[in-house]
Amino acid sequence: MAVSEPRYALGRRELLSRKDRVWAAFTVNLRQRLGHALPIALIVLGMILTIVPFLITVLTYQTLGLGASIDLAVFYDPYNNFLLLLFIMLLTALVGGGIVADDLGSKSISLYLSRPITLPDYLVAKGAVVATTLSLIAVLPGLLGAIVAFVLGYADATVAAEAFGVYLVMGLLFTLTFSVLALFLSSLTEKRAWAASGIFAFLLMDDVVAVVLRGVSQNVGWLYLSPWEDLTAVARALFAVPATGPGPDPFVSFGILLALIVVLAAATYVRLARMELVTE
Amino acid sequence: MNGPPIVRAENASKRYGEVLGLNGFTASFGPGITGLVGPNGAGKSTLFRVLTGQLRLDAGTITLLGKETWNTPEKNRALGFCPDHAGLYDWMNPREFVSSLLLLNGVGPSEAAQRTQAALETVEMWEFRDRKIRTFSKGMIQRVKVAQAIAHQPTVLLLDEPLNGMDPMGRASLLALFQKLAEEGRHLIVSSHVLHEVERLTSQIVMISNGRALAEGDLHRIRDLLDQHPHTIQIETTTPRLLAQILSDHPDVTGLTFAAPGILMVQTAQPDAFFQSLPEVALKEGVNLTGVRSLDDNLEAVFRLLSR
Numbered sequence: 001m002a003v004s005e006p007r008y009a010l011g012r013r014e015l016l017s018r019k020d021r022v023w024a025a026f027t028v029n030l031r032q033r034l035g036h037a038l039p040i041a042l043i044v045l046g047m048i049l050t051i052v053p054f055l056i057t058v059l060t061y062q063t064l065g066l067g068a069s070i071d072l073a074v075f076y077d078p079y080n081n082f083l084l085l086l087f088i089m090l091l092t093a094l095v096g097g098g099i100v101a102d103d104l105g106s107k108s109i110s111l112y113l114s115r116p117i118t119l120p121d122y123l124v125a126k127g128a129v130v131a132t133t134l135s136l137i138a139v140l141p142g143l144l145g146a147i148v149a150f151v152l153g154y155a156d157a158t159v160a161a162e163a164f165g166v167y168l169v170m171g172l173l174f175t176l177t178f179s180v181l182a183l184f185l186s187s188l189t190e191k192r193a194w195a196a197s198g199i200f201a202f203l204l205m206d207d208v209v210a211v212v213l214r215g216v217s218q219n220v221g222w223l224y225l226s227p228w229e230d231l232t233a234v235a236r237a238l239f240a241v242p243a244t245g246p247g248p249d250p251f252v253s254f255g256i257l258l259a260l261i262v263v264l265a266a267a268t269y270v271r272l273a274r275m276e277l278v279t280e
Numbered sequence: 281m282n283g284p285p286i287v288r289a290e291n292a293s294k295r296y297g298e299v300l301g302l303n304g305f306t307a308s309f310g311p312g313i314t315g316l317v318g319p320n321g322a323g324k325s326t327l328f329r330v331l332t333g334q335l336r337l338d339a340g341t342i343t344l345l346g347k348e349t350w351n352t353p354e355k356n357r358a359l360g361f362c363p364d365h366a367g368l369y370d371w372m373n374p375r376e377f378v379s380s381l382l383l384l385n386g387v388g389p390s391e392a393a394q395r396t397q398a399a400l401e402t403v404e405m406w407e408f409r410d411r412k413i414r415t416f417s418k419g420m421i422q423r424v425k426v427a428q429a430i431a432h433q434p435t436v437l438l439l440d441e442p443l444n445g446m447d448p449m450g451r452a453s454l455l456a457l458f459q460k461l462a463e464e465g466r467h468l469i470v471s472s473h474v475l476h477e478v479e480r481l482t483s484q485i486v487m488i489s490n491g492r493a494l495a496e497g498d499l500h501r502i503r504d505l506l507d508q509h510p511h512t513i514q515i516e517t518t519t520p521r522l523l524a525q526i527l528s529d530h531p532d533v534t535g536l537t538f539a540a541p542g543i544l545m546v547q548t549a550q551p552d553a554f555f556q557s558l559p560e561v562a563l564k565e566g567v568n569l570t571g572v573r574s575l576d577d578n579l580e581a582v583f584r585l586l587s588r
Contacts, residue, residue, distance in 0.1 A: 015385075110367055111361075111363070111367060112384065115381070116384075116385065
């Protein structure tokens with residue numbers, strides 16, 4: 001091998017802003033995570049299985065004689081779909097499992113942090129990748145449903161706009177919660193498979209345990225243990241879904257979710273900031 | 281090369297639990313090329329991680345280009361770092377990889393494309409630009425790592441064991457590249473535990489062991505500091521026994537060993553005086569010398585002595 005002389009010269013050039021550098025980190029990682037058939041297939045399948053039932057509900061609402069115009073509560077329908085939870089769990093595990101663990105395992109995290117990229121920049125870029133992916137099945141179906149209902153005249157403009165806004169708020173809460181959870185669990189290991197299994201097992205078992213304990217004890221307080229139950233409690237309140245029985249208080253659930261997001265984000269930061277591996 | 285030091289470390293200590301990465305490391309080095317020499321586990325990678333701002337010191341200070349290293353990510357614009365581990369996105373090809381990292385450095389997309397090509401051509405990897413990194417040999421990966429370190433034209437290059445896994449030709453080429461980069465005015469800190477490689481690159485050395493700087497400065501000055509330690513000189517002669525007999529009375533000789541047929545090893549605390557007197561002694565006594573070599577005039581020997 002012969003190595004040629006460098007062709008460039010020293011010089012100062014205009015450099016991109018911090019925002020652009022974070023964006024660059026985001027796009028690189030988004031390409032990496034979506035560069036395989038499995039996550040794409042999961043997203044497409046998840047979108048179909050959550051959008052289609054909802055669109056059927058919207059399109060058959062008047063046919064079934066349920067009312068002249070769709071009210072806001074109908075837009076809660078996607079959150080009633082167990083497949084949404086299942087696909088969110090699968091996608092969080094698949095995309096989020098390696099989001100930090102891969103960089104720790106390969107030590108490529110050094111390539112970020114030895115550049116003008118701070119640890120918060122890095123975590124924001126990584127979290128945004130998981131959030132963007134999740135939003136495709138957690139937010140998009142609802143937004144499409146609201147648009148379709150309005151365009152076809154099944155929902156009036158006010159209701160459609162309200163539904164649209166609530167989906168955005170809930171989407172933010174959904175994606176933040178699951179993204180931060182994925183970041184934290186992924187930062188605990190250098191093995192993507194362990195992180196992915198941990199995320200899936202945690203989300204599934206957490207919800208199963210909360211529901212079982214609630215059933216056994218008849219105490220709805222157990223449901224606060226499950227982020228999914230907290231999210232749906234907030235969603236029910238925002239969509240003004242009539243209560244059919246005792247359930248989690250939406251304000252308490254909202255507070256728990258906010259606390260969870262803040263605590264997990266801080267824990268992930270502290271974990272990575274303090275993690276010092278002897279590399280020699 | 282003259283100028284203020286690039287790195288100043290004062291009693292820098294970094295602990296990993298019970299393990300000391302740096303233990304009161306004190307040294308000032310640069311500009312130009314500095315060789316950071318020490319065995320595995322000496323603290324070289326820890327020092328690099330501190331310099332790149334990935335680790336915070338527990339005690340002491342380290343500055344790079346006059347700036348604190350911790351919590352100053354903007355200073356990393358001036359840094360190029362070639363880590364010792366693979367740490368690459370091997371699902372990318374080299375063009376995507378170097379280009380992506382340039383964007384992280386704040387270089388715009390169009391300029392990143394140009395610089396990527398220049399950097400990959402510099403390390404002779406442009407022809408492999410569209411091949412996945414995962415298919416590369418270790419030597420090719422090393423070259424990609426060097427490319428990403430130089431692509432944004434940093435002022436300071438931190439090269440952690442950059443020649444690991446390279447074939448002899450590749451090593452020679454990269455060493456030549458490092459010399460060129462230094463001639464351009466860049467400052468290089470090159471770590472290695474393969475001592476002769478560093479010796480070929482620079483005489484400015486920092487020797488590190490157990491997290492401490494054992495010595496720093498010009499290799500020959502370091503060697504002068506060690507004059508109280510015996511140097512070993514290998515003499516090839518057709519009459520080793522006769523020469524040993526003669527040298528046993530030499531005032532500068534402290535030990536004699538027959539290493540192999542025709543080879544006499546001489547220990548001396550005064551190598552310069554011994555070298556001056558040896559031809560005269562040989563001529564006077566009629567001893568035929570076929571080769572004389574100072575085994576201690578290399579980093580390995582200096583390091584062995586300093587580590588004692």
